[in-house]
Amino acid sequence: MQITSQKIEEHLIQEQPFYLVQKNELIIAQAAYKNGIPLLLKGPTGSGKSRFMQFLAWKLQRPLITVSCHDDLSTSDLVGRYLIRGGETFWVDGPMTLAVRHGGICYLDEVVEARKDTTVVIHPLADDRRELAIEKRGELLTAPPEFMLAVSYNPGYQSVLKDMKQSTRQRFVALELGYPHADLETEIVAHESAVDNKLARLLVRIAAMTRGLKDAGLQEGASTRLLVHAGLLIKDGIEPREACRVTISQALTDDRELLNTLDEMVSSVL
Amino acid sequence: MKNSLAARLQKVIPVDWLNDWEKEEIFEQLAAYEPLVQQVVIEQLGILWPVNSSLCFDFLSHLPKGLACLSTEQLPAWVKGFLDVYEANGLRAAREYMADVEANFLCRIRGEKGLSLDEVIPRLLLYLRGLSGRRLELEKASSLSTDTNTVFLPRDISAGANKADNLYIYKLLSSFRWAEIERDIYCQQQTVPTVLEEFLRSFEDQPLAAACYHLLQTVHLAEFLRSYLPGLMRDGRALFRHLGQNAERAAAPDCQFTAVRQWLLCRCAEDPLPELSAETAAIIATAAADQSSHVDLLAATTDFYNIVHCQENLILPPPLLFQGELRPREARLTRLARRQEQKQQFIKALAAVLPTMAVAAPAEAEPPAKSAAPALTESGASLSPLRQAANKEAASEASLKEPRYICLDDEQLELPAELHLLARDIEDDLGAVPSFYIASASRMAGSRGQAPAGTLLPQEGPTLQGGLLYDEWDFRRRGFRKNWCRLIVKPVMATKGTFVSTTMAKYRGQILQLKRQFEMMRSQQRFIKRQQDGDDIDLDALTEAYADRRAGLVPSEKLFVRLQRDERDIAALFLVDMSSSTEGWVGTALKESLVLLSEALHSLGDRYAIYGFSGMRRSRSELFHIKDFTEPYGEEIKGRIAAISPMDYTRMGPPIRHCTRILKDIEARVKLLILLTDGKPEDYDDYKGEYAIEDSRHALLEAKAAGIHPFCISIDKEAQVYLGHLFGDINYTFIDDVKKLPLRVPEIYRTLTS
Structure with a gap:
């Protein structure tokens, strides 16, 4: 019986990802890493949670294994399973086992979407035991100091069915990543979409206006990611207002009245 | 005949x-x-x-x-x-x-071309609020102006050639009013030493001075908008050119006042600029410069006034289309009212977060408002200063990110977000949060622990007997008053009327849409894997079992996939405020939302119950039975919903506790308690203010502890400050426009449970 795994080296981030530090998140994350405490990232969609993880992994020079959680994600999807080839079985490590074995960073994106039974493996790994039991193989892995568990979720969705349990939450160092402030966001948009600073500032201005509409029926305001999309389309020659319409207004809502308002905002600024 | x-x-x-x-x-x-x-x-x-x-x-x-x-x-x-x-x-x-x-x-x-404000109010209002990030209001008026809280727009506009043009004009007018507030043309911020009204009164010809000031400010605002909202100003070029041509015809020769207007319109239309005298050109340069301060503009106004005043036979032209009227008096009054309101809100909200132990030492008379804020006040409490930033846009955002603290002697408390916002608004207005605000708050917080002779203290009385008795939380003693309230469950007699059928007709389209959306939630079909038996073989499981067997392990027997229609095991209880304050539109909207919700839930098949509450004094807290979990939705229930009418007061504690008890007995995976209310808890006796809020909050926390998800939907224009505290640990949403309620409630339910 031989063990084959994905190559861990593939998960090592070679080039420095572009990330501008908002406040003290990097220092805190590094301190958490040093002390073996897992990390919980909260924040609206498109505010840079995943990018921050990439940056952190690059900074720590550890491989980053990202799992996008969905409602059918089971324990064996995380830990691993036996497969058969030519009448022989062999074991394949799941992403979490892979990260534990090699001292990487395992990042569970949108963790509330995962099936509830995954807590069985998350809990012992997230407290001071730092253990991962591979039931099928009768193996108990203890995570090396280099290993880190990180999860993210968006507290904006107020669904009672998708709330994180206290017993899970209280194992993590929680970092809130909101939208960056105007200057920083301008720099990010300008860099990511390669538009000039002036245009980036206007896009950021539109986003700030949409974020002011949260009480008026908009679930969330335009994220930095949407601004980058708008910038990319504009750079490719799409008329600016049209680009914003398709990347920002239409992406945010289906409500006619809100769409009209968003379009008015766009046409005021651009 | x-x-x-x-x-x-x-x-x-x-x-x-x-x-x-x-x-x-x-x-x-x-x-x-x-x-x-x-x-x-x-x-x-x-x-x-x-x-x-x-x-x-x-x-x-x-x-x-x-x-x-x-x-x-x-x-x-x-x-x-x-x-x-x-x-x-x-x-x-x-x-x-x-x-x-x-x-x-x-x-x-x-004519078809005119556009009435009614048609565009929702759009403009959202636009203004998005632009300002504040809850500005919009109203119809005969003139165009703003008092810095409300923007007044004409009831219709027909200056444009078609509806789209007129809509643009509305937008332009609104944007200019916003710019007036944003750039503070009424000199309301602390940095300006002059009161605008006094400044204008110092001139011999006051209307002329006001017109000069307003024109220069308009030049300033137009420049600001050209850089801040370039799209808006670009779209308006044709309009500005048209206005310019009209103005040219009417212009008096050699009049510097009309020359500046002409210059402004050409500038906005991006046309060649007219020649100006050297003095006027210098004045305009000051007005147009972005970095010009209020002092610069006031000085420029004096210069401009002196030039214009010398001219003979000067007839002031009416203000430009987008210029509106200057209303310093209204702005000042609004500002004073807002300041007073913010003061009350701030003190109350701060008192709610200050710990009781951090009581201020001497409870002396309030120092006069004029005293500037020293770092430490007599209470030993102060607010950490706000970081200054050069650019206002960046500053306002950055300042919100940065946590702020209240320093209490040697302790630091972080300010919650809503207080943070309030403190920022007050600082915008007064320059700093006056120390006595904090002192008053800590005194108010202090009185909590000591319970001094005050009106807040509810009268003690004998324990009630009989009926359904509930405890009430007394935050001062940090304990319950045993069997303090008597709750009476009352039936509601169904009325035969047209209310339900009218509502159904009014929202016919939306009800259909809601039903469709809710039905989609019901028929959540999915394949579940790894079942003992099922419709098809689960290949993953089979492979795994085979592999397990080869590896010498006991293989699993769960090898099938089954199509499962998910049972939504949800029980929701709606608790509706029937206090007298819901009289009128609020009550109607509440009832309409219950009809829509019932229709939607009927198609979804979730179990739900509806109760109303009201009452007077602790001896008569009433819960009105409209629908319990077992009753089917039908004519009887519709009649009861129609019969809901405003009653007495809002004592929230006992009904919440009773509903918690009802929900406890229901078997469901998810239990929801949804509270629909229009305002603060308040009863005829001493159940008001902080006591009432703390008791309601505690009742909600008890519900949460019992495994129930409480959720509050509040319709109130001024509720934000205490809501944050009341429902801090509980989810809540806030609806400012009653008309939206009927459609919002089912939508909220849908997001809550999917």
Whole structure:
């Protein structure tokens, strides 16, 4: 019986990802890493949670294994399973086992979407035991100091069915990543979409206006990611207002009245 | 003649219902009209009588005025117009509508090109709020202005060639009003030493000074908007050019005032700029520069006034289309009112977060408002200063990110977000949060622990006996008052009326859509893997089992996939506020939302119950049974919903505790308690203020501890500050526009449970 795994080296981030530090998140994350405490990232969609993880992994020079959680994600999807080839079985490590074995960073994106039974493996790994039991193989892995568990979720969705349990939450160092402030966001948009600073500032201005509409029926305001999309389309020659319409207004809502308002905002600024 | 008239009238109005002099009056009035007019009027009376008889008399009394400017053919449209108003806003609004035929009716039908504010209010309001990040209001008015809280716009605009142009003009006017607030043309911020009104009063010709100041400010604002909202100003070039051409025709030669207006319009239209005298050019340069301060602009106003004042025969032209009116007095009054309101809110909210132990030492009289804020006040409490940033846009955002602290002697407390915002607004206004605000708050917080002689203390009384008794949380003693409230569950008698059918008709389209959305939630079909038996083989599981067997492990027997229709095991209880404050539109909207919700939930199949609550004093807290979990939705329930009416006060604690008890006995995976309320908890006795909020909060926390998810939907314009505290640990949402409630409630339910 031989063990084959994905190559861990593939998960090592070679080039420095572009990330501008908002406040003290990097220092805190590094301190958490040093002390073996897992990390919980909260924040609206498109505010840079995943990018921050990439940056952190690059900074720590550890491989980053990202799992996008969905409602059918089971324990064996995380830990691993036996497969058969030519009448022989062999074991394949799941992403979490892979990260534990090699001292990487395992990042569970949108963790509330995962099936509830995954807590069985998350809990012992997230407290001071730092253990991962591979039931099928009768193996108990203890995570090396280099290993880190990180999860993210968006507290904006107020669904009672998708709330994180206290017993899970209280194992993590929680970092809130909101939208960056105007200057920083301008720099990010300008860099990511390669538009000039002036245009980036206007896009950021539109986003700030949409974020002011949260009480008026908009679930969330335009994220930095949407601004980058708008910038990319504009750079490719799409008329600016049209680009914003398709990347920002239409992406945010289906409500006619809100769409009209968003379009008015766009046409005021651009 | 009279007889035939009477016979025709008899057909549409049961004349026996009228007394003699009423009949006489109607005959007299009708007899004076042409037969054709008579015919039309009688037809209209026939339409109006079944709706509302007093509307009929109002119609007759306004008829002479209406006929004076309307043709007979236009009468039916006019009647239809005020019927719409009556149905939307009641009799008084209909009377007002009738009274002003010119503004309300004629202007609108004169041409298709005009645009009324009513048509665009929702869009403009959201636009303004998005732009400002504040809860600005929008109102119809005869003139264009702002008092820095509300933007007043004309009721219709027909200057543009078509609707789109007129919409643009509305947007332009709103943006300029926002810029007036944003750039503080009324000199409200602490950095400006002068009171604008006093400054203007110092001139001999005050209207001229005001006009000069306003024109220079408009130049300043236009430059600001050109850089901040370039798209808006670019779209307006044609309009500005058109205005410029009109102004040129009317301009007096050598008048520097009109020259500046001309310059402004050319600048906005991006046309070649007219020549100006050297002095005026210098003044304009100051006004147009972005970094010019208020002091610079006031100085420039004085210079400009001196130039313009020397000119003979000066007739001030009316303000430009987008310029509106300068209203320093209104702005000042609004500012004072806002300051007072913010002060109260801030003190209250801060007191709620200050710990009781951090009591201020001496409770002396408040120091006068003028005293500037030293770092440490007599209470030992102060607010950490805000970081200064050069750019306002960046500053306001950055300052929100940065946590702020209240320093209490040697302890630091982080400010919650809503207080943070409030503190920022106060600082915008006064420069700093005055120390006595904090002192008052800590004194208020202090009185919590000590419970001094005060009106807040509820009277002690004997423990109640009999009925359903509930404890009440007393935050001062940090304990319950045992068996303090008696709750009476009352049945609601179904009424037979048109309320439900009217609501169903009103929201027909939306109900269909809601039903469709909710049905989609019901039929959540999915394949579940790894089942003992099922529709198909689960290949993953099979492979795994095979592999397990080869590896020498016991293989799993769960090898099938099964199509499962998910059972939504949810029980929701809606608790509706029936206090007297829900009288009128709020109550109607609440009832409408219950109808829509019931329709939607009926198609979804979730179990739900509806109860209303009200009451007076602790001995009579009433819970109205509208629908329990087992009753099916039908005519009876519809009748009960229609019968909901405003009662007494809002003692939230006991009903919440009772509903928690009901929900505890229900078997469901997810239990929801949804509270629909229009405001603060308050009862006739001492159940008010902080005591009431703390008890309601505690009752909600008890529900949460019992495994129930409480959720509050609040309709209130001024509720934000205490809501954060009341529902801090509980989810809540806040609806500022009652009209949106009926559709928002089912939507909230949907997001909550999917």
